[in-house]
Amino acid sequence: MTHQMTEPILSIRNAVKRYGSLHALDHVDLDVAAGEFLTLLGPSGSGKTTLLSAIAGFVDLDDGRITLHASDITKAPPERREFGMVFQGYALFPTMTVRDNVAFPLKVRKRAASEIADRTKECLDLVQMGGFADRMPHQLSGGQQQRVALARAMSFKPQVLLLDEPLSALDKKLRADLQWELKSLHSQLGVTFIYVTHDQEEALSMSDRIVILKDGCIQQQGAPGDLYNRPRTTFVADFLGKSNFIDADITGRHSDILHCVAKGAAFDVQTDNVDEIGNKARLALRPERLRINKPGVELLAAKVSQVSYLGERCQVIVKHEGLGDLLVSCATWQTGIKPAPGLEVSIGWDQNACVVLAAD
Amino acid sequence: MTQITDNFRYWILIMPALAIMIIFYIYPVLGIWQISVTEPEAGFGNYVRMVDSSAVRTSFLITFRVAAITTVGCLILGYIVAYTIANFASRLTPLMLALVLLPFWVSVLIRSFSWIVLLGRSGLVNDTLRDMGFIDAPLRLMHNELGVLIAMIHVMLPFAILPMLANMRGISDTYVKAARGLGASEWTAFRSVYLPQTLPGVMSGVLLVFVLALGFYITPALLGGGRVLMISEYITYQIQEFLAWGLGSALSVALLIATALVLLIAARFVNLRSILLDRK
Numbered sequence: 001m002t003h004q005m006t007e008p009i010l011s012i013r014n015a016v017k018r019y020g021s022l023h024a025l026d027h028v029d030l031d032v033a034a035g036e037f038l039t040l041l042g043p044s045g046s047g048k049t050t051l052l053s054a055i056a057g058f059v060d061l062d063d064g065r066i067t068l069h070a071s072d073i074t075k076a077p078p079e080r081r082e083f084g085m086v087f088q089g090y091a092l093f094p095t096m097t098v099r100d101n102v103a104f105p106l107k108v109r110k111r112a113a114s115e116i117a118d119r120t121k122e123c124l125d126l127v128q129m130g131g132f133a134d135r136m137p138h139q140l141s142g143g144q145q146q147r148v149a150l151a152r153a154m155s156f157k158p159q160v161l162l163l164d165e166p167l168s169a170l171d172k173k174l175r176a177d178l179q180w181e182l183k184s185l186h187s188q189l190g191v192t193f194i195y196v197t198h199d200q201e202e203a204l205s206m207s208d209r210i211v212i213l214k215d216g217c218i219q220q221q222g223a224p225g226d227l228y229n230r231p232r233t234t235f236v237a238d239f240l241g242k243s244n245f246i247d248a249d250i251t252g253r254h255s256d257i258l259h260c261v262a263k264g265a266a267f268d269v270q271t272d273n274v275d276e277i278g279n280k281a282r283l284a285l286r287p288e289r290l291r292i293n294k295p296g297v298e299l300l301a302a303k304v305s306q307v308s309y310l311g312e313r314c315q316v317i318v319k320h321e322g323l324g325d326l327l328v329s330c331a332t333w334q335t336g337i338k339p340a341p342g343l344e345v346s347i348g349w350d351q352n353a354c355v356v357l358a359a360d
Numbered sequence: 361m362t363q364i365t366d367n368f369r370y371w372i373l374i375m376p377a378l379a380i381m382i383i384f385y386i387y388p389v390l391g392i393w394q395i396s397v398t399e400p401e402a403g404f405g406n407y408v409r410m411v412d413s414s415a416v417r418t419s420f421l422i423t424f425r426v427a428a429i430t431t432v433g434c435l436i437l438g439y440i441v442a443y444t445i446a447n448f449a450s451r452l453t454p455l456m457l458a459l460v461l462l463p464f465w466v467s468v469l470i471r472s473f474s475w476i477v478l479l480g481r482s483g484l485v486n487d488t489l490r491d492m493g494f495i496d497a498p499l500r501l502m503h504n505e506l507g508v509l510i511a512m513i514h515v516m517l518p519f520a521i522l523p524m525l526a527n528m529r530g531i532s533d534t535y536v537k538a539a540r541g542l543g544a545s546e547w548t549a550f551r552s553v554y555l556p557q558t559l560p561g562v563m564s565g566v567l568l569v570f571v572l573a574l575g576f577y578i579t580p581a582l583l584g585g586g587r588v589l590m591i592s593e594y595i596t597y598q599i600q601e602f603l604a605w606g607l608g609s610a611l612s613v614a615l616l617i618a619t620a621l622v623l624l625i626a627a628r629f630v631n632l633r634s635i636l637l638d639r640k
């Protein structure tokens with residue numbers, strides 16, 4: 001699902017934040033559509049928290065503008081911005097009960113007591129924490145604290161929820177459950193989510209749009225499928241899923257087909273931006289797009305050097321004379337062969353399996 | 361087996377300190393209890409006299425009043441200092457900490473005398489005010505409760521600052537940030553999120569200052585000039601001037617009990633164990 005950028009609810013223009021000589025944010029431009037689930041994804045130190053904090057108002061930008069509903073909030077204090085926020089580590093107030101934590105945003109807004117009580121209960125029920133209202137935060141498990149933090153962030157019905165790695169402290173199973181819950185909450189509430197994570201699977205499974213950050217710059221953004229299938233740089237291809245990289249010389253082109261030669265292997269690549277490509281190109285090839293077969297069947301001869309069995313999939317590292325090690329991932333029930341180290345095989349791929357990358 | 365050796369080690373390690381406490385502290389205190397019911401004759405005569413005496417009552421009243429005001433003063437001033445040191449990153453932080461600790465290296469006697477130099481009739485404060493034309497006659501800044509309070513608050517301030525500072529340094533700033541992100545003004549975030557988390561530190565600072573102030577001697581004696589008789593000075597009078605060992609001892613016992621009562625009452629409201637031991 002892609003969101004039409006008719007009128008963004010939030011836009012960031014040319015945001016710059018420096019810490020000494022380090023650029024935590026380096027000329028960032030970003031538009032967020034109403035109702036969107038936007039994920040900021042990037043390795044540790046890439047500026048995700050800094051960007052989210054700038055949006056929330058905890059970090060003063062050195063340059064740039066942030067507008068919410070077309071009004072400038074660059075200099076507004078955090079409490080005027082009306083975002084709901086879930087912090088890395090939750091930050092539940094330790095001296096208040098779960099109920100008081102969730103009621104807090106309503107109390108500071110001086111809502112009527114009956115409304116506070118109703119809304120608090122409603123939010124706690126929504127995250128299935130209704131039975132825990134009188135507990136203190138330290139009496140809750142990590143996942144329960146996370147739910148309370150979420151209930152607190154949405155109790156005053158903000159239009160935008162900011163979430164900084166809300167699931168990072170949880171174990172894998174619980175995380176998967178809560179991912180589903182967050183996702184269904186998102187569609188239920190119609191609220192805009194800006195979600196920070198450094199977990200690429202989480203980003204792929206939850207987002208409408210992913211923004212990939214590196215060293216304070218936006219590398220690429222798009223819907224999960226677009227990003228995964230058409231990464232523009234080596235960094236993105238490598239960070240989002242796994243990729244094999246092939247540096248090839250272009251020996252000819254024919255409508256949307258490139259003829260490529262790389263270290264003894266000659267093959268064709270189908271791409272729609274033929275004209276923009278010079279004499280050399282770097283290609284990314286997803287492991288699951290590679291086929292493995294009996295010798296002679298596919299394009300290139302190779303030899304299996306490592307096999308790891310993952311249940312429904314099987315990851316095989318094969319060695320090709322010129323191209324070196326290539327990672328192949330195939331459904332175990334599909335391979336006509338039983339890969340084992342030392343086995344002679346052949347590998348191949350479709351013309352449209354390779355993605356031509358821009359120079360980094 | 362290890363149980364026994366561990367136990368044994370524990371007692372070996374604790375023994376020297378325990379012996380010193382028993383020989384030089386517990387035993388003399390028991391001696392005082394004894395004197396209070398044997399001098400000048402056996403019985404509770406000293407206690408009866410103590411309860412009947414209006415001078416003793418006044419002295420206890422002054423003692424509690426001075427201790428209470430000192431505590432409030434230290435609490436307010438100390439909270440501000442501790443808050444500032446704990447919450448504002450600055451190159452000056454180590455210097456500030458040193459300035460808080462510095463008084464511990466200067467004896468209370470010297471600090472109290474310094475206040476006499478500052479607050480006396482022709483002390484620095486009065487002279488300066490007169491030279492600047494603010495006053496004609498010198499203000500009475502000492503040999504009264506005001507002088508005692510000024511010096512007491514100064515002497516006790518580190519005892520208030522240190523526990524509060526230790527507590528505040530353990531409070532992450534994300535709570536206040538979270539509160540502000542959820543719509544609270546700076547003041548509301550402080551009052552409803554930060555302040556409650558500092559209460560353990562506040563309580564331990566308050567207890568420390570109050571209990572120490574109850575038994576303080578040097579500073580009230582010097583700055584009060586005999587006019588602000590707190591209970592310890594009153595005891596000294598009984599023993600040194602009137603050789604009334606019995607009454608003096610009875611007063612000591614009363615002070616000890618009063619202090620214990622304060623702790624007991626405090627224990628009803630707060631967890632003393634966590635306040636005095638964990639500092640978190």
Ligand SMILES: Nc1ncnc2c1ncn2[C@@H]1O[C@H](COP(=O)(O)OP(=O)(O)OP(=O)(O)O)[C@@H](O)[C@H]1O
Binds near residue numbers: 198
């Ligand atoms: N207060 C600060 N002072 C100095 N440098 C900072 C400060 N806050 C962040 N940085 C630096 O800015 C860069 C971006 O930090 P940021 O916290 O945004 O990273 P992140 O993407 O959230 O990482 P993580 O996934 O580890 O949370 C990092 O190199 C960090 O060291």
Ligand SMILES: [Mg+2]
Binds near residue numbers: 050
């Ligand atoms: Mg972060």
